[in-house]
Amino acid sequence: MTTHTPGRALRIGLAAVACAAFLGAVVTAPSAAAASATGASARGELLSVTPVGHLSRSEVVAAVASIPFDTAPVRHGVTGYRITYRTVDAAGRPTTASGLVELPDGGLPELRVISYGHGTQAYRGGVASMVAGNGDREAVEYFASAGYAAVAPDYLGLGTGPGTHPYMDTATEATAWIDMLRASRTLASRHGRRLDPGVLLTGFSQGGTAAMATGRALQNGADPYWKPAALAPVSGPYDVRRAEIPAMFLTGGMDPAEAAFYMGYWTVSMNRLHHLYDSPSEVFRAPYDTFVEGLYDGEHTEESIAAELPDSPAELLTPQYVRRLLHPTGALLAALRDNDTTCQWHPDVPVRLYAAEGDRDAVFANALHCRRQLRAHGADVPLVDVGDTDHVGSVIRAIPQVLDWFARQD
Structure with a gap:
């Protein structure tokens, strides 16, 4: 429940995003019938590949400088591919998902993997595999x-x-992420590259919690090949119940307009999985109860959603639902408990948390709670305060530090 002023993945003052041009035809996998005949139909099976762009080293420098990230580590040109692969949905049923793989130019036969989870996106076309210019693709x-x-x-x-x-929903974030790693291994092999099984996991905001969930799943043996090598989540909403929700209704806590955006999104999403209400009017005030669910359908941009929402969660949510959020029971409590556990384990690999005290989206208490939970499980994890900056400023400052720290884990 955190990431940005609705509409821009990293809340960076860039021009409106434009869809990336395809550089070549989609490369498809064998038909479903052929896959079944060969026994290849499985989670993580690579279904299609679409090149999304090649950047020379100087073009990468220009792209990342626009965010801005420190350009000193840029050494190679890169080629990006949007892939589609098999995975499962929240009920364990077969479905498909997509993602972005970027490979460096050069003759390196074996590559370490850095895997990055993006922050809140309500529009399906706003993710890194679909568009450049909002910061996520540039991070990759x-x-x-x-x-x-x-x-x-x-x-x-x-x-x-x-x-x-x-x-x-951290469970499906982890399954989609792990299956993405499987598919990326197939893609790399087609280009004569071998991927090292020790994956370096990071992510921003929603992606921070997803990185922690994925690292835990991999450590617990979710895949026979992939293992976590190090984790460096940035500004994650690790404790929605005890950090985010109280800050939504506290003066000087979360940014009110963004809190309304996030809580609307979270409530609609969790209702689909946990049945929090029978009628939208139970949780959303009029007139928002008549159209809020439709705003979070994946087809609306964050800007268009924000334009329809009020300036605070108190104006969006009914008093009864606010009381339920502050004192959850039943399905609401179950939804929170299911997802507020990503720091409740003992990582066997190095972990470093990054956050900013000035963050009014993923409030700093999230990182403090995460560190406390990890310590309770015997893991002494450092917390890096990246300084007096906001939510997106935290990831702009953290990403170069994460890369430097990952390089020292090799």
Whole structure:
């Protein structure tokens, strides 16, 4: 439940995003019948590949400088591919998802992997596999330009994935992420590259919690090949119940307009999975109860959603629902408990948390709570305060530090 002023993945003052041009035809996998005949139909099976662009080293420098990231680590040109692959939905049923893979130029036969999870996106076309210019693709290009294979899942229901996005559902974030890693291994092999099984996991905001969930799943043996090598999540909403929700209704806490955007998205998404209400009027005030659910269908941009919402969660939500959020029970409590657990484990690999005290989206208490939970499980994890900056400023400052720290884990 965090990431940006609605409409821009990294809240960067860039021009409106434009869809990336395809550089070549989609390369499709064998038909479903052929795949079944060969026994290839499985989670992580690569279904299609669409080149989304090649950047020379100087073009990468220009792209990442526009964010701005420190350009010193940029050493290679990069080529990006949007891939579609098999995965499962929240009920375990077969579905497909997409994501971005960026490979560095050069003759490196084996590559370490940095895998990046994006922050809140309500519009399916706003993810890194679909568009450049909003910061997410540039972050992936940045990692690849330093000599890594960079892998960025879109999660379910975004990019080319069917259906609606189960926002902040850490279980499906992890399954989609792991299956994306499997598919990226196939793609790399087609280009004569081998991917090292020790994956370096990072992510911003929603992607921070997703990175922690994915690292835990991999450590617990979710895949026979991929293992976590290090985790460096940035400004994640690790504790929605005890950090984010109280800050939404606290003067000087979360930014009110953004809190309304996030809570609208979270409530609609969680209702699809946990049935929080029978009628939207139980949780949303009039007139928002008549149209809020339709805003979060994956087809509306963040700007168009924000234009329809009020300036605070108190104006969006009914008093009864506010009381339920502050004192959850039943399905609402179950939804929170299911997802507020990404720091409740003992990582066997290095972990470093990044956050900013000035963040009014993923409030700093999230990182403090995460560190406390990890310590309770015996893991002494450092928390890096990147300084007096806002939510997006935290990732702009953190990404170069994450890359430097990852390089020292090799």
